[in-house]
Amino acid sequence: MNVVARRVGIVLLCVVSLVACVGLAWWQWQRFENGGTWQNLGYVLQWPLFGLFPAFMFWRLRELRARTPPREQPVSHAAPPPEPDKTPIRQDAVDDDPELAAYNRFLAQLNARDQQETR
Template sequence: MKRLWTPAWILRHVALVVLVTGFLALGWWQISRAASGNTLSWAYAVEWPIFAGFVVFVWWREVRHALRGTRAVPPSAAAPGGPAPADTTAGPTTPAVRRPVRVARVPAAPVDGADDADLAAYNRYLHWLNANPGARPGDYPG
């Protein structure tokens, strides 16, 4: 819990209290305006407490993230050729976010030979369009 009492976290806690109090006060102000006949204020009276709830939600997620901390990388996962950490029991720390897996894609082979002639003709047409940027598709000589 000491992690949540650093100067940066104290500033976040104060910002939470100030923002939630201000948003709820603005919501109450809009309710008083709506009660006096301003119908548009009813929408704002609902909107300000939603903003306050969003601030609490973001603060809660940040607290959970800070308390979860970082996980240690096993020494076998260290970059090859890189410097080895001095203490192999602790190792370097990285966030708990994983990188996406890259999968090699193999192009599919054509099913029959008839598609190859059509594909070659279409590729010639695209090559001609690329070589003649001002031309219209109807100007294609082939």
């Protein structure tokens, strides 16, 4: 669907919404005049706001879209993942830090458990 047809459809939806809600406000006004309650008068004030809401959202989304910078290039999902870092870990650094060594043992256990579950 092209942009012009889409915008015309949105404008028509906003107009229909406003006309319908003004009609509902008129109906509530008639009820209020014929012995209705204050609640009917409240609806007389609310219905036009409900009718204007789609037009407000259309305007707001256009403003937000105009503020955001355009995307550079779409990311291709077919690109291969980057190669993992194959730099060897210095064993002296692992031996110096007991917390790091314990963490690495824990990761090795998790990897071994995951490998057994996937078989």
